Amino acid sequence: MPTQLNPALPMVTPKGKGLAHFLIDYGPEHDLVWVVFQQDKTVWCWRNQDVRADTNITFGRMSDGEDDA
DSSP states (O other): OEEEEEEEEEEEETTEEEEEEEEEEOOTTSOEEEEEEETTSOEEEEEGGGOEEOOBGGGTBOOTTOOOO
C-alpha cells in the first residue's frame, strides 16, 4: 500500500541526499520501500535498511560526528 508523504522527508541514501515522497508497505513479510527523488533528479526506491533520515538539528538528529550540545 503506497502512502504519499506530505511534506516530503529529507533522506540520505546510497546515491546521496534526496526527498522521500512515497512510502510503500507490501506487508509484514517485506521491507518498507521509500520512493526518493534524488538531488540529481533521478528517482530510486530504497529498502528501509538502506536509507536514513537527514540531519535535523531542531529534532536533535545530528550528522555523524556531531554532539548533542
